[in-house]
Amino acid sequence: MDITDFYDTFFEEAEELLGDMERHLLELDLDDPDAEQLNAIFRAAHSIKGGAGTFGFDVLQHTTHLFENILDHTRRGELALRRDIVDTFLETKDMLHDQLDAYRNGQQPDAEAYARICQTLQQMALEEMGVAVDEGAPAPAAKPQPDPDPEPEAQPESAAAGDGGSHLEVALIKVADKDRELLVEELGQLGEVLSQRSEGERYLVALDTSASADDIEAVMCFIIDADQVEVRSLPAAVQDSGDSAPASEPAAPPSAAEPAVPASTAPKAAPAKAPSSKPKAKAAGGESTSIRVPVDKVDQIINLVGELIITQSMLDQTASELDGVAHGAMVNGMSLLQRNARDLQEAVMSIRMVPMDYVFSRFPRLVRDLAAKLDKDVELVTEGKSTELDKSLTERIIDPLTHLVRNSLDHGIETPDKREAAGKPRTGRLTLSAQHQGGNILIEVIDDGAGLNRDKLLTKARESGLSVSDSMSDDEVWQLIFAPGFSTAQEVSDVSGRGVGMDVVKRNIQGMGGHVEILSRPGEGTTTRIVLPLTLAILDGMSIKVGEEIFILPLGAVLESLQPTEEELYAMAGDDILLKVRDEYLPVIAVHEVLDVENARTKLTDSIAVIVQGEGRRYALLVDDLIGQQQVVVKNLETNYRKVPGVSAATILGDGSVALILDIADMHRLSRTKKEARHASRLPSGVNAPVPFKEVEPS
Amino acid sequence: MTSNLNAANVAAADAHSREFLVFSLGEEEYAVDILKVQEIRGYENVTRIANAPDFIKGVTNLRGVIVPIVDLRIKFHLDSVEYGGQTVVIVVNVGERVVGIVVDGVSDVMSLTPEQIKPAPEFGVTLSSDYLSGLGSLEDRMLVLVDIEKLLTSEEMALVDHVAE
Numbered sequence: 001m002d003i004t005d006f007y008d009t010f011f012e013e014a015e016e017l018l019g020d021m022e023r024h025l026l027e028l029d030l031d032d033p034d035a036e037q038l039n040a041i042f043r044a045a046h047s048i049k050g051g052a053g054t055f056g057f058d059v060l061q062h063t064t065h066l067f068e069n070i071l072d073h074t075r076r077g078e079l080a081l082r083r084d085i086v087d088t089f090l091e092t093k094d095m096l097h098d099q100l101d102a103y104r105n106g107q108q109p110d111a112e113a114y115a116r117i118c119q120t121l122q123q124m125a126l127e128e129m130g131v132a133v134d135e136g137a138p139a140p141a142a143k144p145q146p147d148p149d150p151e152p153e154a155q156p157e158s159a160a161a162g163d164g165g166s167h168l169e170v171a172l173i174k175v176a177d178k179d180r181e182l183l184v185e186e187l188g189q190l191g192e193v194l195s196q197r198s199e200g201e202r203y204l205v206a207l208d209t210s211a212s213a214d215d216i217e218a219v220m221c222f223i224i225d226a227d228q229v230e231v232r233s234l235p236a237a238v239q240d241s242g243d244s245a246p247a248s249e250p251a252a253p254p255s256a257a258e259p260a261v262p263a264s265t266a267p268k269a270a271p272a273k274a275p276s277s278k279p280k281a282k283a284a285g286g287e288s289t290s291i292r293v294p295v296d297k298v299d300q301i302i303n304l305v306g307e308l309i310i311t312q313s314m315l316d317q318t319a320s321e322l323d324g325v326a327h328g329a330m331v332n333g334m335s336l337l338q339r340n341a342r343d344l345q346e347a348v349m350s351i352r353m354v355p356m357d358y359v360f361s362r363f364p365r366l367v368r369d370l371a372a373k374l375d376k377d378v379e380l381v382t383e384g385k386s387t388e389l390d391k392s393l394t395e396r397i398i399d400p401l402t403h404l405v406r407n408s409l410d411h412g413i414e415t416p417d418k419r420e421a422a423g424k425p426r427t428g429r430l431t432l433s434a435q436h437q438g439g440n441i442l443i444e445v446i447d448d449g450a451g452l453n454r455d456k457l458l459t460k461a462r463e464s465g466l467s468v469s470d471s472m473s474d475d476e477v478w479q480l481i482f483a484p485g486f487s488t489a490q491e492v493s494d495v496s497g498r499g500v501g502m503d504v505v506k507r508n509i510q511g512m513g514g515h516v517e518i519l520s521r522p523g524e525g526t527t528t529r530i531v532l533p534l535t536l537a538i539l540d541g542m543s544i545k546v547g548e549e550i551f552i553l554p555l556g557a558v559l560e561s562l563q564p565t566e567e568e569l570y571a572m573a574g575d576d577i578l579l580k581v582r583d584e585y586l587p588v589i590a591v592h593e594v595l596d597v598e599n600a601r602t603k604l605t606d607s608i609a610v611i612v613q614g615e616g617r618r619y620a621l622l623v624d625d626l627i628g629q630q631q632v633v634v635k636n637l638e639t640n641y642r643k644v645p646g647v648s649a650a651t652i653l654g655d656g657s658v659a660l661i662l663d664i665a666d667m668h669r670l671s672r673t674k675k676e677a678r679h680a681s682r683l684p685s686g687v688n689a690p691v692p693f694k695e696v697e698p699s
Numbered sequence: 700m701t702s703n704l705n706a707a708n709v710a711a712a713d714a715h716s717r718e719f720l721v722f723s724l725g726e727e728e729y730a731v732d733i734l735k736v737q738e739i740r741g742y743e744n745v746t747r748i749a750n751a752p753d754f755i756k757g758v759t760n761l762r763g764v765i766v767p768i769v770d771l772r773i774k775f776h777l778d779s780v781e782y783g784g785q786t787v788v789i790v791v792n793v794g795e796r797v798v799g800i801v802v803d804g805v806s807d808v809m810s811l812t813p814e815q816i817k818p819a820p821e822f823g824v825t826l827s828s829d830y831l832s833g834l835g836s837l838e839d840r841m842l843v844l845v846d847i848e849k850l851l852t853s854e855e856m857a858l859v860d861h862v863a864e
Contacts, residue, residue: 307763549747595749640796641758641767642859644748652760658746670750 010051011104012292017044018097019361025089026364030081038075041089045071048096059109060099066121067092073125088124090365092117167194171230172203295391298351302537305341305348306633306652312341313654349538353388356434356443359398360385363405363432370409377416377426378409383433389441390535396512397443397532400505404445404528405430407502412449412526422523424448436534440514440556443530452478452520478518482506539634541651541661543627544610546591547600550659551623552632552651557664559611559618561626564588566605575675579609579620586611589671590622591662594646600624614664621667634661646670716810719835721842722789722802725777729802730809730835730842735791739805742768742786752857756801761790767858769851770801775826793851798858800847811835816844829853 021044024037049064051057067089073079095117099109170187172180180203187193191209198204319327319334360382371378389397413419413428420426431446454477461468461480468480484503509516514532533539533556541552562581570578570585577588588609592600601607601624609620632651637644637660648663719730745757745768754773758765768788772780788799819831826843830850835842852859 303763310763597749635763635765637758637765640765640798641748642857645750647748650746650758650765652763652765655744656760657744658758658760658765660746660748 007055007104009292010055011100014048014051014100015097017048018093018100020044021093022090022365023361025086025093026368028081028086030083030086033074033081035075038071042068042071042075055103057099057103059111059114060096060103063092063096063099063114063117063121066118066125067096070121070125085124088120092121167233168207168209169232170205170207171232172205173228173230174201298348302348302352305345309341309345309633310652310654310656312337314656317654349535350388352391352535352537354391354394355385356387356389356394356441357382357385359389359394359401360432360434362398362402366402366405367409367430370406374409375415376409376413376428378413378428378430381429381431383431384435387434387436387441388534389434389532390537393512393532393535396508397530400508400530401432401443401445403502403505404530405432408445408447408449408526408528412447412451414450418450422450437531441532441534443532445528445530446525447527448525451522451524451526452481452518453522457481474520475518478520481518482516537634539632539649539651539661540629541632542610542629543653543659544591544608544623545625545627546595546623547597549595549597550627550653550657551591551595552659552661553610553612553621554648554661554664555629557612557614559613561608561610564605564607564609564620569604575678577604581611581620584618587619588622589619589667591667592622592624594667594671594674612664614666614668617665617668619668621662621664632659632661716812717816718808718810719842719844720789720805721807721809722787722805724772724775724803725779728806728840728842729771730844731789731791731847732832732844733808735793735847737790737792737797740788740790740799741784742782742788742801755857759788759799761797761799764797766790766797766799768799768801769856769858772801772803774856791847791851793848796851796859798851800851809837811837811842811844819844 021041024041024044028034028037045064045068049061049068052061052064070079071089074081074085079085095113098113102109172183184193184196184205187205187207187209191207194206194208196203196205316334316338319330322330324331363382364380367378367380408430413430414422414424416426419428429448431444433442433444433446435442454474457477457480458468458470458472461483464483466480466483468477481502482505506516509530509532512532514530517529517531518526519529520526539552540555542555542558544551544553560581564579568580569588570580572578578585579588580586588604590600590607591597592602604622607622607624608626609622610626612619612621634649635651635658637647637650644660646663646667647660648666649661650658651661653659718733720733720736721728721730723729740761743759745759747757748755748767751757754770756768756770758767760766770780782801785804786801787805788801789805790797790799815836816833817836819828819834821828826845830846830853832844832846835844850856
C-alpha cells in the first residue's frame with residue numbers, strides 16, 4: 001500500500017477543514033468569541049498540520065504550525081481578537097488553500113507568498129504577545145526532539161497518553177502477515193518499536209511513543225478494521241529504555257486524513273479524548289456518517305435503476321395479460337416488484353441531491369469582503385439551507401448566484417449614510433433563500449437596497465439602442481437588464497458593472513431548464529428569483545401520440561389541452577392557423593408537420609390541441625392523442641448522436657423503445673423555419689385553409 | 700467456407716495481421732476493424748428522428764444507452780434496402796461514441812496480413828477513398844475495408860455536431 005493513495009483523501013478532508021475554518025472565522029463574535037468555535041478553528045489547523053506532516057508537505061505543515069500557535073493563544077484568551085486579526089487569519093486560510101492546491105497539482109507552493117505569510121504570522125505573535133513563535137519547530141516526523149515544544153502545540157488531549165513518550169502495547173488481531181509487516185513499519189514511524197511477538201491470533205507490539213492510543217488506532221484503521229486493533233498502556237515494569245526518542249508529533253496526521261474513524265466504538269485503553277471526532281461531527285452539521293463516492297459511480301447506479309424500472313414495466317405489461325386468478329401469486333409479486341423498484345429509484349435519485357448549504361456557504365466570505373471593499377454594512381441572511389437540489393445543478397448555480405449577489409451589493413444596497421438619510425437601518429440586509437415549490441426549487445436573492453430605477457433603465461436602454469417605450473410595464477423594464485451589454489452602473493468597478501453578466505446569468509439559468517424573474521420596488525429593494533427544476537435526470541412528462549409515434553412533452557410546459565372546434569379555428573395569411581382559447585388567439589403548430597410524421601390525423605377538429613408555453617410564448621401544439629403522464633428518465637441524445645432540432649432529449653419507454661422529448665421553445669422556431677422553407681419553394685401543403693376557415697377533408 | 704478461412708487465419712495470424720469483421724451490403728463485401736466492434740444485434744425498435752438524412756434510421760435503446768442507427772445501404776446508394784430477419788446492426792465504438800450500422804448480414808471474422816491489404820484507388824464518388832483503409836484481397840474475394848471511425852465522424856454523415864469544433 002502506497003501512502004500516495006491517501007493523498008486525495010487528505011486533500012478533500014483538508015479542503016473541508018479549511019471550509020469549516022473559514023465558516024467559524026466569519027461567525028466569530030469579536031467581543032465575545034465562542035470558545036467552542038476557537039477550538040474548532042484550532043483543531044482544523046492542527047489536523048491539517050498533522051496530515052501535511054505525514055505526507056511530507058513541508059511548506060503547508062510549517063504554515064499551519066505557525067498559524068496553530070497563534071490560534072492557540074487566541075483560544076486561551078491571551079490574544080484578544082480584532083477585526084484585522086481575523087482578516088489575517090482569513091488571509092492565512094486562503095494561503096493554506098493555495099498551498100493545498102499547489103500540492104494537489106503536484107507543484108511546490110509559491111515560496112514568496114509562503115515567506116510573506118510566515119513573516120506576517122510571526123510578526124503578529126511578536127507584537128501581540130511578545131512571544132517569538134518557534135520557527136524551526138516542524139522537524140521531520142521521525143526526528144527526535146530534545147524538549148517538549150515550548151508552545152503547547154502537542155494537543156492537550158493527548159496529554160493523557162503520556163508526556164514526551166509513553167509505552168503502549170498494540171495488539172493486532174487476526175491480521176494477515178503482509179498487512180502486519182506494513183502495520184509494524186507504520187508503528188515504527190510513530191515511535192520506537194521495543195518488542196514484538198505473536199500470541200495466537202494476536203500479534204503484540206510494544207511501542208514507545210508520544211502518540212495517544214486513539215491516534216494509533218486511527219492510523220491502524222487505514223489498513224485494518226477498528227475491531228482488529230487494541231491499544232493499551234504498558235505497566236511501568238515493561239518500560240526499559242526510558243525516554244529514548246519521543247517522536248515529535250506524527251500522531252495527528254491519520255486523524256486528519258481519516259476523521260471518519262469511529263473512535264468511540266473502537267476499544268480504548270487510554271482514557272484519551274478522540275481529537276478528531278469532534279470537529280468532524282460539527283463539520284457535518286448533524287450528519288453522523290458519510291462516505292465519499294465519485295459522481296460517475298452514482299450516475300451509473302441511477303442508470304442501472306432506470307434500466308430496472310424499464311424492465312419491470314415490460315414485465316408488468318406481460319403480466320397484465322395473464323389471468324389474475326390463475327396467476328395470483330405472480331400478479332402479487334409484480335405489484336410488489338413495482339413498488340420496490342419505485343422506492344429504489346426514489347432512494348437512488350436522492351443520493352444526487354445535496355443541500356443548498358453547499359452553495360450558500362460560499363457567500364458569507366464573499367459578502368464580507370465585498371462589503372468591506374465597497375464601504376457598506378451588509379448582513380447576510382440565508383434561509384432554507386437544507387433545501388436539496390441535484391448536485392450537477394448546485395455546481396452550475398454557483399456562478400450565476402455569485403453574480404447576482406455581487407450585483408445586489410454593488411448596485412442594490414446603498415452606503416450606510418444614504419441608507420440613514422432614507423430612513424433605513426445603516427446595515428443593509430441581503431437574503432439568500434431556497435425553497436421547494438412543486439417540482440421546482442425557488443432560489444431568491446433579496447436585498448433591501450434602493451431598488452431598480454425605472455427611468456435610469458429606460459434612458460440606458462435607449463442609449464444602448466434597444467427599442468423601449470415609456471408605456472412599458474415595470475416587469476418589462478426590469479427584464480431589460482438581461483439584455484446583452486446592459487449595465488446601469490455609473491462607473492465600471494471591479495466588483496460588477498462591466499455589462500457582461502446579467503445576460504449570461506439568464507442564459508446559464510435557462511440552460512439548466514429554469515428561468516429568472518425580477519421584482520423590485522423603488523426604495524425597498526430588489527428580489528431576483530431563480531426557478532429551477534429539482535433535477536435534470538428525471539422529467540415529469542406527458543406522452544402524446546402522433547401517427548404511430550410517441551413523443552414526450554415536458555409537463556411543466558403544458559398548460560391545458562382541448563379538442564378544437566371549427567368555430568375556434570381561424571386562418572391567417574394563407575397557412576397560419578390561430579386557435580381562440582378564451583380571449584386569446586394562439587398560433588397552431590401541428591407536430592406531424594414539423595416532425596414529418598406519417599399517417600397522422602390531418603383533420604384539425606379530430607386532433608387534440610395542447611396549449612404549451614415556452615420561452616414566454618404560448619401556442620397550441622396539435623397532436624393525435626394524449627396517452628398519459630409519467631416520469632421519464634432523461635437520456636442525452638448528444639452522447640452518441642447530435643442535437644436534433646425540436647427535441648431536447650430522449651427517454652426509454654416501458655416497452656424498451658426510445659421516445660423523443662420535445663423542446664417546446666425550439667418546436668416554435670422549427671415550425672417557422674419549416675414554413676419559411678415551404679414559402680420559398682411555394683409548395684402549399686396540408687392545411688392552408690381559405691378564409692373563412694374550412695376544414696380540408698382528409699382524402 | 701468458414702472452416703477454410705479459419706485454417707487460413709491460423710496460418711496468417713502472425714504478429715502484424717489485423718482482424719476484420721466482414722459484412723455484406725447487397726452483393727458487396729465490406730469489412731471493419733474488429734476492435735471497433737462492440738456487438739452485433741438484430742434490427743428492431745428504431746425510433747425515427749425527424750429532419751435527419753434518410754440514411755439515419757433513428758435511435759434505439761441499447762441497454763439504456765441511446766444509440767443512433769445508420770443504414771449504410773442507403774448511404775452507399777444500394778438498390779434494395781429491405782429489413783428482414785437477416786438484417787443486423789453492427790454496434791461500433793467510434794471514439795467516445797457508440798453507433799449502430801445496418802448491414803445485410805455478417806459473414807465472418809478474418810485476419811489480413813499487411814500484404815493482403817492493398818491501397819484503395821482514388822475514384823470513389825459515393826464512398827470517397829478517404830473513408831477506406833484499403834482493399835483486402837483474398838484469393839477470389841475483395842473486401843472493402845472501411846475506416847469506420849473516419850466515415851462516421853465525417854461531416855457528410857451528420858452524426859456529430861461539427862459546429863462546435
